[in-house]
Amino acid sequence: MEGLAGALAAHRPELLRFLTARTGDGALAEDLMQEMWLRVREGRPVSIGNPRAYLYRMAQNLVLDRLKEERRRMARDLQWSSSRTDEHGADLDRSDPEKQMIEDERVARFTAAIAALPPATGRAFRLNKIDGLGQAEVAASMGISRSGVEKHIARAMVHLRRSLAGED
Missing domain, CATH: 1.10.10.10 (Winged helix-like DNA-binding domain superfamily/Winged helix DNA-binding domain)
Incomplete structure (x- = not known):
């Protein structure tokens, strides 16, 4: 494996620990790791100066995206239930x-x-x-x-x- 996919495979255990620490949920961390894998595999091959740092940034962004999504869902559900x-x-x-x-x-x-x-x-x-x-x-x-x-x-x-x- 080369490039970002190779870096992801090499740094998987530490990235998984990072995601678990950020989310507090091992299963969610695994889901986010899978999402990272899919994005890396589906993305165009590009040259990245520091693949490890890039992957950590990607992981952090996925955590933030998931948090925003959850907050939007909660707000929507709360508004829906209280509107009735x-x-x-x-x-x-x-x-x-x-x-x-x-x-x-x-x-x-x-x-x-x-x-x-x-x-x-x-x-x-x-x-x-x-x-x-x-x-x-x-x-x-x-x-x-x-x-x-x-x-x-x-x-x-x-x-x-x-x-x-x-x-x-």
Whole structure:
């Protein structure tokens, strides 16, 4: 193997560790590594001065792209679910612009507060509270203890309460 594909094969273990550290999820790191492999194989052959640095930049960009994609998905899902009902499940009166504006602001604050969580804390919160996984499942998915998951969720809840109360 030559060029970038050869560099990717040679640096695969360290890139995988890098991706795992950045995402906190071994399975996601493997997915991103596969995506890197596909991009390298499908790309045009070019001469790159420092293939290792190029691959690390590619890996970091993939992590950032995945994070942005997840945040957009969460915001869209949150907006969709809150646009139909309030926090008690009652249909919202869409004919009242003031109520709509207040609800839209609340959704925007909540979405921003979730996006502002540290990566591991946000991931634990989303897996548990939004995706509905139990704490043991979250712990297994993230490769941490159940106690670690509990701490992340507690931190997230404190942060969200403060953010929604306007303290942050």
